[in-house]
Amino acid sequence: MADRYLHFTGTPPGRFLTRRLGLPRPAPLRRFGPAATDLGGPVILRTAGRSALDGPLPLDEPLTPDGTDGTAGTEAEAPRPAAVVLDATGVAGVADLAGVHSALHPLMRSLAPGGRIVVVGARPSADDHHQAAAQQALEGFIRSLAKETGGGRTANLVRLTSPDPAAAASTLRFLLSPKSAYVSGQVLELTGTAAAAAADPARPLAGRTALVTGAARGIGAAVAEVLARDGARVICLDVPGAGADLERTAGALDGTALPLDITTGDAADRIVAALPGGELDILVHNAGITRDRRLANMSADRWSQVLDVNLAAVLDTTDALLKRGAVRRGGSVVATASIAGIAGNTGQTNYAASKAGVIGLVRSLAPRAAAAHGVTVNAVAPGFIETRMTAAVPLLIREAGRRMNSLAQGGLPVDVAEATAYLADPASGAVNGQVLRVCGQSLLGA
8 A cells, every 4th residue: 555645745735744743754765676776875984993893894885085084075076975884893982982973973964865874883792891881882872873864864783793894795785775775773793704795796696596485475475576686596485375376476586386384294395395406595484474362352273373374384394494404505594573573562462472483583593503504594573564464454553553663654575575685695694693673663672
C-alpha cells in the first residue's frame, strides 16, 4: 500500500502544514538501482585523535580533494559531501571524545540529504575501563545522532576487533551505498577475517548457490531477486499452497522452485536432493508465520505453529545441513529475526519468542559454525516493512508503525534483501554473530 502521507509531505501544502504543526517530515530515500548505484557525492574522511589502525580505511568512494574535509574549492565548485567517515579507533578516554565533536560538528549542516555518517571504533576493552567507557560512549553518540540528522540521513557505528582495516571493506561498502537506506542507528562488530572482494563488484555472488525459504512473495521474493541480481543461482522454497507464486518468483529469476513445508521431518533430505551437487553457499531462513492473540486467549496450537515454523525449523534445518557439510566453507547462514523479538509486541508472545530465539541461535552458533565449518551465521531484524501483511493492519496502527522510527516511514522488502545480500557476500566474512536491524532506527527497542 502506498504511503500517501510521505507523498503529501513532499508537496508545497504538505511541507507548509507539517512545518507549522510539527508533524513528522519523512524524506524520500535514495535506494540502489540503475540510476542510484552510489550516494552521488564525495566522502569526507576524518580521524578523532590518533588512529589505532595499521593502515588506511578501505574506501571505494571518491574522497574530497584533500581527503580530509569539505572546504576545498569554492562553494559553487564543491558538492555537498554525501558521507562522512570518522576513524575513532584511537579514542581511549573521555578527553579523546572531544575529537569526535570537533571532527563532525562543522560538517553536520553541510551533509547532503540522504547522506551517511559512519563512525569506525574499536571493541571496548575488558582490561582498560577508560577505553571501554570512551568506546561505549560512541554507541550512545551514534544512536542519538541518527535520531537528529533528518533528511533521510543515516548514522551507524562499526567496531573493529583488530587493527587490520581490511575487515571493514565490505561493511563500509554497504553502509556507504544506497543499499543501506533503511539501516540507521546500528552497531556492527566485526569479529573475523575478511575475504577478498569479488572480481566483479556488480556480481559478488557469481557462482554461488542460495536457498531462500518463504520465497514466494514479500520479503522472501525480494531477497531471492537481490541474490540473483548479485549473481547467485537461487532455489526458492515455500509451502506447496503458495506454489503459483513460488513458480512465478523462481521463473522470473531463472531459479528453481522447491515447494516444501519446512517443518516436515524429511525437509533437510529433500533440500539436499534439490541442491546442485547436494551443496549450497547461502542459506536464508525467511519463512515465518504469525498467529496473533494475547496469551490469555492463545490456544496451544497457535503457540506451537509459530514456534515450529519460525524457530524449530530454522534450528533443525541448519543443524542438519551443517552436519552433512551441505553448506560449503566460506558460506553463510542468514536468518530473519524481527524487532518484535527485541522489543516485544502486544498479542505476539509466540512470534516474539520465536524471533528472539533466532537471535539466540545466531549468537551461540556463529563462533562454532565459523570454527568447525567455515560458515558465518547472522540475522536481519526487520522493523515495519511495507508488505501485504502490514497493509492489512488497521490504519492508525499502520501509521504509528511507519512514523515511529528515525526516518519516519516504513521500509520496503528490498531494504531487508539488500542487508541479507551484504551478509551473504563472501567478502563479509568478518561479520559473524551479528543481528542487523533494518528498521529505520525504530523507536521500539532502540
